Amino acid sequence: MNHREYDVLIIGGGITGAGTARDCARRGLSVLLVEKADFCNGATGRNHGLLHSGARYAVTDPVSARECIEENRILRRIAPHCVDPTDGFFVTLPEDDITYVHKFVQACRAAGIDAEQVDTGRALEMEPSLNPDITAAVKVPDASVDPFRLTLSNVLDAEMHGAETLIWHEAVSLVTEGGRVLGARLRDVRTGEEKEVRAAVTVNASGIWGQAIAAMAGTQIRMLAAKGALLVFGHRVNRMVVNRCRKPSDGDIIVPGEVVCVAGTTSSKVPFEEVDNLRVTPEEAALLLRESSALMPSLLNTRVIRAYAGVRPLVAADDDPTGRKTSRGIVCLDHAVRDGIEGLVSITGGKMMTYRRMAEEAADVVCAKLGNTAKCDTASAHLPLVEAVEEQRTKGEPLICECEEIDRAGVRHAVETLGARSLGELRRRTRLGMGTCQGQLCAYRAARILHGDDAEAMQDDLRRFLSERWKGMRPIAWGDTLAEAQFTAYIYQNLLGLRK
Amino acid sequence: MKLINQLKTMAGENLEKCLKCTICTAYCPVMAVDPMYPGPKQAGPDQERFRLMDSAYFDDVLKMCLNCGRCETACPGGVRIPDIIQRARIQYGTHAPSLRDFILANTDLMGSVATKMAPVVNWTVGLKPVKGIMDGVLGIDHRRSFPKYAGRTFESWFKREAAPAQAGFAKKVRYFHGCYVNYNYPRLGQDFVAVMNALGYGVELLGGEKCCGVALIANGQAEHARRNAERNIGLIKAGPGPVLTTSSTCTFTIRDEYPNLLGVDNSAVREDVGLAVRFISSLLESGEVRLAFKQGFRKKVAYHSACHAELLGWTVYSIDLLRRIPGLELTVLESQCCGIAGTYGFKKENYRRSQAIGEGLFEQIRTAAPEAVVTECETCKWQIEMSAGVPVQNPVSLLAEALDLEATAKLN
Numbered sequence: 001m002n003h004r005e006y007d008v009l010i011i012g013g014g015i016t017g018a019g020t021a022r023d024c025a026r027r028g029l030s031v032l033l034v035e036k037a038d039f040c041n042g043a044t045g046r047n048h049g050l051l052h053s054g055a056r057y058a059v060t061d062p063v064s065a066r067e068c069i070e071e072n073r074i075l076r077r078i079a080p081h082c083v084d085p086t087d088g089f090f091v092t093l094p095e096d097d098i099t100y101v102h103k104f105v106q107a108c109r110a111a112g113i114d115a116e117q118v119d120t121g122r123a124l125e126m127e128p129s130l131n132p133d134i135t136a137a138v139k140v141p142d143a144s145v146d147p148f149r150l151t152l153s154n155v156l157d158a159e160m161h162g163a164e165t166l167i168w169h170e171a172v173s174l175v176t177e178g179g180r181v182l183g184a185r186l187r188d189v190r191t192g193e194e195k196e197v198r199a200a201v202t203v204n205a206s207g208i209w210g211q212a213i214a215a216m217a218g219t220q221i222r223m224l225a226a227k228g229a230l231l232v233f234g235h236r237v238n239r240m241v242v243n244r245c246r247k248p249s250d251g252d253i254i255v256p257g258e259v260v261c262v263a264g265t266t267s268s269k270v271p272f273e274e275v276d277n278l279r280v281t282p283e284e285a286a287l288l289l290r291e292s293s294a295l296m297p298s299l300l301n302t303r304v305i306r307a308y309a310g311v312r313p314l315v316a317a318d319d320d321p322t323g324r325k326t327s328r329g330i331v332c333l334d335h336a337v338r339d340g341i342e343g344l345v346s347i348t349g350g351k352m353m354t355y356r357r358m359a360e361e362a363a364d365v366v367c368a369k370l371g372n373t374a375k376c377d378t379a380s381a382h383l384p385l386v387e388a389v390e391e392q393r394t395k396g397e398p399l400i401c402e403c404e405e406i407d408r409a410g411v412r413h414a415v416e417t418l419g420a421r422s423l424g425e426l427r428r429r430t431r432l433g434m435g436t437c438q439g440q441l442c443a444y445r446a447a448r449i450l451h452g453d454d455a456e457a458m459q460d461d462l463r464r465f466l467s468e469r470w471k472g473m474r475p476i477a478w479g480d481t482l483a484e485a486q487f488t489a490y491i492y493q494n495l496l497g498l499r500k
Numbered sequence: 501m502k503l504i505n506q507l508k509t510m511a512g513e514n515l516e517k518c519l520k521c522t523i524c525t526a527y528c529p530v531m532a533v534d535p536m537y538p539g540p541k542q543a544g545p546d547q548e549r550f551r552l553m554d555s556a557y558f559d560d561v562l563k564m565c566l567n568c569g570r571c572e573t574a575c576p577g578g579v580r581i582p583d584i585i586q587r588a589r590i591q592y593g594t595h596a597p598s599l600r601d602f603i604l605a606n607t608d609l610m611g612s613v614a615t616k617m618a619p620v621v622n623w624t625v626g627l628k629p630v631k632g633i634m635d636g637v638l639g640i641d642h643r644r645s646f647p648k649y650a651g652r653t654f655e656s657w658f659k660r661e662a663a664p665a666q667a668g669f670a671k672k673v674r675y676f677h678g679c680y681v682n683y684n685y686p687r688l689g690q691d692f693v694a695v696m697n698a699l700g701y702g703v704e705l706l707g708g709e710k711c712c713g714v715a716l717i718a719n720g721q722a723e724h725a726r727r728n729a730e731r732n733i734g735l736i737k738a739g740p741g742p743v744l745t746t747s748s749t750c751t752f753t754i755r756d757e758y759p760n761l762l763g764v765d766n767s768a769v770r771e772d773v774g775l776a777v778r779f780i781s782s783l784l785e786s787g788e789v790r791l792a793f794k795q796g797f798r799k800k801v802a803y804h805s806a807c808h809a810e811l812l813g814w815t816v817y818s819i820d821l822l823r824r825i826p827g828l829e830l831t832v833l834e835s836q837c838c839g840i841a842g843t844y845g846f847k848k849e850n851y852r853r854s855q856a857i858g859e860g861l862f863e864q865i866r867t868a869a870p871e872a873v874v875t876e877c878e879t880c881k882w883q884i885e886m887s888a889g890v891p892v893q894n895p896v897s898l899l900a901e902a903l904d905l906e907a908t909a910k911l912n
Contacts, residue, residue, distance in 0.1 A: 403520070
């Protein structure tokens, strides 16, 4: 039993939970943020890292489009260290409906998005990787965003304003009394230890897992788990975000991010039971490769280093089985109003792009309940700079991860100040192991720094980390990626004697 | 702009083949002597990913690369690591070439001026005060001895002394002599003509060849190199039959650097261009020609595998040829870079590194104590003669020395 009672308990360490923690803490509330795994474990760490201009939704969902462009401008201002202002293109291929372009540009302008049609020759100069057969190109203010850094910056700001955070703590039940939620029972997933925490208000910010939290309170949120698969290519082939100018469908975007580019996405409904163990199918990988190379032919000659999938937490709006037609709008539920359950607020729907606005809406509801009248300032206050690991680089320190250039000083920084305790946590804080060799050269070096002489811990961590790396290589295990995986297996099993 | 875009595409395709096995770093001669150099894997495929994201990641430390290609020879994945590094230098290097780099790069321009005043130039550049000025003002190391310029170019000798006789041969080869033969050491070209004639082949020149461009590429003048490449490929395409060379570096540049680094398509003629030793070795193998050697010829030599001969995979031809010479005592030195790498070793900032890289080779030569070192590369010749104190011969010159040319001519 944690004797302290918080103003607000936030369940979910994705971008929404982190943003809500930041907002509440800045308004002077006492905050506890809990996460059952590591930060960014869910959809936050498994998307394409696009800073939407909103253009993608301009035709089909003008409300979302407007939200996106407004948040786009805000994030560029408050989090320049997380945004790479690449700009983007929406391009039309010969087989696409050319009349859609006009409709698209009109819809963008109506939503306040600065869309500008560019001569195709000029577009090819600006983005040489584009298919030279494009028939139209529209430039939009898309950009690339680092979801890991953005989330950690929000966490850091929350902590700087007094919030507490607990990772690897799962909410196993809600503490209820007379139709009122008083907090949650938490289980440390590493030790199995349980404890109870109490808060005046509990915020359910758990993405797709939010329906389970709602169920604990005896109510229901109908959600659709729409799986989206993505492919990571070995280097940055495009400088700008490249989109297909057509109604939203599979495989219509390639986003440059850090030293790679990511092609996405698919959309297929998956049963809720599968959301903790998503696998990309060979069919999804093939579809993404086919569609993305239609936009950028040189992708066919580029190594695919990884495939991964995330789940969009869509709140069901109708019976569309694919999940494409559900609203991507923000859903903020005060369960006192909706279900007569006091002390519980759910913030869901939306998307990473609108996390700040979601957090603001949730915090507004929380503050109203607590009688707090402080104004939200998250749209104007800069996010604190989570010191980029590359800035920690020190002359003379050996490189640990050669692909992503993380040296020993960077790893130590992640361990000592960002709280990394395992290879997985280190990866999410530094990008270690996310490059071409997928952990082949860095994992054992980093394991030594993390675990010292504890051979047992080192082996467990290595096994878990390398299995997880292989999981992402398996759907695209051909050519150089397969050779790389075999070489890695040889090094760890035959040379270093790691048991399966 | 077009060239840059082509380079981008090429860089992207090849760097993906790196499996991070790191073998290349064990073969990099620069890494072995200078811990500041990140090595071929890091400087090549690894950092290229960062340079593709942001050109600000270009690091001047890449200038430490010799372009020896030993990493490429070692790579099991076929990554053209030196190309990735050279391309990065062409694409992202921001400094305009200095006067020194211009002088070192424009071997043909400097050669054509210097040969006209050869005795003066040779004497002047040997003077201590002049060396001091070259060192202080230009950054050409004062400890480096300069190759001598010849008083008369090879081309001029060929036109007057050799060309008329070539008409008498039914079989013909063309000769890409390169700047070194033309301006510094026509003797090698003369040896080549003598050997080919004895084998029953007439020799023709390309008629206006330009410097292969290797020094231009290394000194930030890729556009000039590309113009030379286009002219040379045009000349090679214009005539029939093989184009032979006596320089491993010119050969490597024409065959591999033209398409891979300069974007000049040589696919129609690439297989026609090759070292004379390879041509002669295959003629001997097929029994098409026969050799007669001087009675009582005796010489003790050591063979040095020049980096670019190694990269071509052709050192076997030279060794095969040398083994056919009766009375030749041959030591094949362990393959190692001599450290000069063309104009690299002339630069003040590289001198110490250049000599450190070559030290292992010099030591091997001292131990073998040969009368001459044999190699296909002219810049290895300068380096070894200066640093190991042993004369260096091209295999073609050694062949000319060992053959009874008249008797050979009768056999063919």
